[in-house]
Amino acid sequence: MRCWLMKSEPDDVSIDSLAARPGQTVPWYGVRNYQARNFMRDAMRVGDGVLFYHSGCAEPGIAGIARVASEPYPDATQFDPASKYFDPKSTPEAPRWLHVDVGFVRKTRLVGLPELRGCPELENMRVLARGNRLSITPVEPAEWRFIVGQLLGATDLQDWT
C-alpha cells in the first residue's frame, strides 16, 4: 500500500469540513494537472494513506490523516459550465479528469511547513522540493512512519502502509 500527500485549501475543504461531510468523504475535485491526475488514476488504491495538507492559508501544513476511499472516476465539475473547473475540451465519452474520493481518518495537530523543513528525516520529501507545485505527491514509507509516528505520535497508524 502506498501513501500520499494531498493539498487542499481549507477555505474550500478543510480537515474539519471533511469530518463533517456525509460519509466523511469528499470527491477530490478540481485537479487539472496531468501528473496529479495520473497518480489518482493509475497509482492509488483504496485504503492508501493520505497526509491531508492545508495550503494557500495562514498556516500551511499537515492537518490530518485521511485515506483513499474509492476507485478513480470522472470529476463531475469538468462538465459543469458554471464551475470554475469546467473544461470545454472534455466530454463524458472521453473524460479528461478522473479523481478518487478521500475519506476522513483523524484530525491531528498542525505540523507546519517550517517544522517539516526542519526535519533532516524529510529532506528528500517530494512536497518540500524546490519549486514543487504538485497538489498530490507520493510519500515514502519511511517519511510516513516518521511523520505519523514521531511527529504526530499516532503509533497505531505509523505502520499502516
Next chain:
DNA sequence: GCCAACGTTGGC
C-alpha cells in the same frame, strides 16, 4: 500583493 517556479498553449 508580490514573485519564483513551473505547466500548458499555440504559432511557426
Next chain:
DNA sequence: GCCAACGTTGGC
C-alpha cells in the same frame, strides 16, 4: 518539435 507567452500555484 521548439519555445515564447501566458496562466497558475503557493509561500511569504
